Amino acid sequence: MALHFTSEQRLDDVLEREFTLGEIPGILWTPASAPAPLVLLGHPPLGLHKMYPRLVARARHAAADGFAAATIELPGSGDRPRWAAADQARADLRRAMEAGEPVSEEIIDALILPLVDKAVPEWQAALDALLSLPEIGGPVGYSGGVISIGVRLAVVEPRIVAAGLFAGSFVPRAMFEEARQVTIPLHVLLQWDDEGNDRQAALDLFDAFGSKEKTLNANMGGHTGVPQYAGDAAAQFFTRHLK
């Protein structure tokens, strides 16, 4: 798939360019220094527009460390075509949570597995296109977002050499088996009091990862309350592995 830039603006020293990759919208941020290693910025399926403030903050932090950063819209989110099964899974999730019921494995599987299956090849296609740009040199890291997408990418995509994961979304049982196949260095953030997250499942997933180098960085607070020093620690992880 070809990458076409559709807009550009300067944010101080950072060049921000929106692009399309086939039908998929995305954003690339590049620092003044080139060629730069690349960090793929994962995000929850809430739409790039809604996530933009947090994404641009992470991209500027990455650029200050000398990294390019890029992200693409997830399937079924933002301006991309809706997807009936995903909408149904989200409605089932909402209903279970509002009723105070435990979220069943069936709901988690329906919510996450098709998203992983669709999204991962798209991120790989984005990587093909981004790595052909002269301002992107590699190596590549993956950061944040839906943790199951990060796990699958870490298993299937050899160009990703390090991953900073956020243990903040539901994890299908099947992903624990994939986690054992991960061997790249990992830095896993866990918000200890994350309302929508199963802490024990997050600890079990961390235990399952096959990587020899893995760090769990757990901090107080809810899903969106990651303290700045935890973000700094994740940035240092990428500096250790992408430079």
Place this chain on the structure above:
Amino acid sequence: MALHFTSEQRLDDVLEREFTLGEIPGILWTPASAPAPLVLLGHPPLGLHKMYPRLVARARHAAADGFAAATIELPGSGDRPRWAAADQARADLRRAMEAGEPVSEEIIDALILPLVDKAVPEWQAALDALLSLPEIGGPVGYSGGVISIGVRLAVVEPRIVAAGLFAGSFVPRAMFEEARQVTIPLHVLLQWDDEGNDRQAALDLFDAFGSKEKTLNANMGGHTGVPQYAGDAAAQFFTRHLK
């Protein structure tokens, strides 16, 4: 108790002085810049002489960050008078571990609680003496060693404003109640595969701490395998809180 210096040597920019505090031996390391904040270096009850290589490495790291560092011998360790009950508790522990038996709460209590009761007032006396030196300015942090000593100090000693704890020693049940009373910022290191440590107990203790700011930094490897980047993260924690 009066502090008397008994020897001194220069290690590059760091001044290392041995001292006695009453009958208790100790070591103080001070950086070129004064007055400096102070980090108390905890250690396991194996004797200062045996622990010296790791202690001096930690002290030099602290001095490079602008901190003084100090430590004292634990009761019953090194050249200090033996202590029959502690020797008995260690023999019971060794016997249980060699037999592959679970270590009982009675053994853990006998091993740790008297040590905490004796050691904590000594560290507080050391603090009185060290803070009266012109080259020590405060604030004070406590780092590593027997985690129950760190917990008790964090509860009873208001001059300690931040603690970096190492979840690597047995924890009596009674300490979980004390942990709830801790309110200072904490940075807790956990070696995920620590042979002699109960991982679930370490996670439960982390959960119990009353502090609003607490970070769990878990890494792969055994008791003595703390990776350098985890040491760096602990150092950054003290820089955030003691500067």
